[in-house]
Amino acid sequence: MAMTDTAKDFIGLEVFFQAATAEAPEVSDDLMARIFGDADAVQAERLRPATPLPPAKVGLWHSLVDMLGGRAALAGLATATVMGAFLGFAQPAPLAPFAQSVTQSVLGETSSLGAIDLLPTADTVLTEG
Amino acid sequence: MVRPGTKPKIAPGANALGAVIVGGAVSRYGKGLMNMPYDALSEVSDDALLVLYANGDAEASRLLTLRLAPRVLRLAARLLGDRTEAEDVTQEAMLRLWRIAPEWRQGEAQVSTWLYRVTTNLCTDRLRRKRPLALETAPEVEDGRAEVVDSMIDADRAQALEMALATLPERQRQAVVLRHLEGLSNPEIAQVMEIGVEAVESLTARGKRTLASLLAGRREELGYGND
Incomplete structure (x- = not known):
């Protein structure tokens, strides 16, 4: 059970409390100024606008990427390049008939690219006028 | 209950005046504290002033300091028994108040209670640095051992x-000072000391019993013989 106040125990104690209350210390001007200074400093720090970041340096690579349309455009370009090289070298089976038909439509019945004369002689050119 | 060192909540950037002034008197106080009539200032609660301060009103910090710093200083001086140290503790406690202002949750805790707790903890830290022995383990002054008081000659x-x-x-001193010199109620002291009300009553009673024993022989000498 908690101990509680009883009048018998504390007779006369109240007068000491009253005396101490009357003798309470007062805040000095110096302390008041220190507290005001802290308050102003904390407030100023909190309300200070954020410092803008310095502009980032732009390198050659970034300039090139920007010129091509940004990272997304660069990625698309790279993908198309790789795909084109793959088709040129490997030529998957489903593309063979399509490639054949394109070749024939352009070159006629010539079955081999080796048979095509890509540099006709000057005589032929002269003959045909 | 908001502990010292934790962050009370308040809506950041809230319209402080709208949030703090009760009774639709926003327009009356809408131009800041500087333009408020003097008698109206007493209507503004401590946590309302804290919100105003957080939102940039410098005058609010002046009012809060005038209200709270004397109470903090009194408590610190009584717990520490050293005026210079009590002033340092007062400044530190108020600084912690300024720092926590933007996150203060209105209505969750009384500013004064929070400040009392911070002050009490700061004083405890200082006392423990000075006296490594845990004060709670120190033997209580027994009845009849009034030599401490008797040794005083011209003390008032x-x-x-x-x-x-x-x-x-230490804990008895805190409870007695808060109850009988600062005038806090037992539930308020329980919040400050983070203990139950019964524990507060027990600490206060034991502290007063020891004080009565120490001061009994001094009453006549100090002019209280006829009280």
Whole structure:
């Protein structure tokens, strides 16, 4: 059970409390100024606008990427390049008939690219006028 | 309950005046504290002033300081028994108040209670640095051992009490000072000390019993013989 106040125990104690209350210390001007200074400093720090970041340096690579349309455009370009090289070298089976038909439509019945004369002689050119 | 060092909540950037002034009197106070009539200032609560301060009103910090710093200083001086240290503690406690202002949750805790707790903890830290022995384990002053008080020659009544208080175990001293010198209720003290109300009553009673024992022989000498 908690101990509680009883009048018998504390007779006369109240007068000491009253005396101490009357003798309470007062805040000095110096302390008041220190507290005001802290308050102003904390407030100023909190309300200070954020410092803008310095502009980032732009390198050659970034300039090139920007010129091509940004990272997304660069990625698309790279993908198309790789795909084109793959088709040129490997030529998957489903593309063979399509490639054949394109070749024939352009070159006629010539079955081999080796048979095509890509540099006709000057005589032929002269003959045909 | 908001502990010292934790962050009370308040809506950041809230319209402080709208949030704090009760009764639709926003337009009355809408131009800041500087333009408020003097008698109206007393209507603004401590946590309302804290919100105003957080939102940039410098005058709010002046009012809060005038209200709270004397109470903090009194408590610190009585717990520490040293005016210079009490001033340092007061400045530190108020600084912590300024820092926590933007995150203060209105209505969750009283500013004064929070400040009392911070002050009490700061004083405890200082006392423990000075006296490594845990004060709670120090033996209580037994009845009849009034030599501490008897050794005083020209001490006045307040000094007699101060010296007697200094002999009490730390928690008893805190409870007695908060109850009988700062005028807090037992539930308020329980919040400050983070203990139950019954524990507060027990600490207060034990502290007062020791004080009564220490001061009994001094009453006549200090002019209280006929009280």
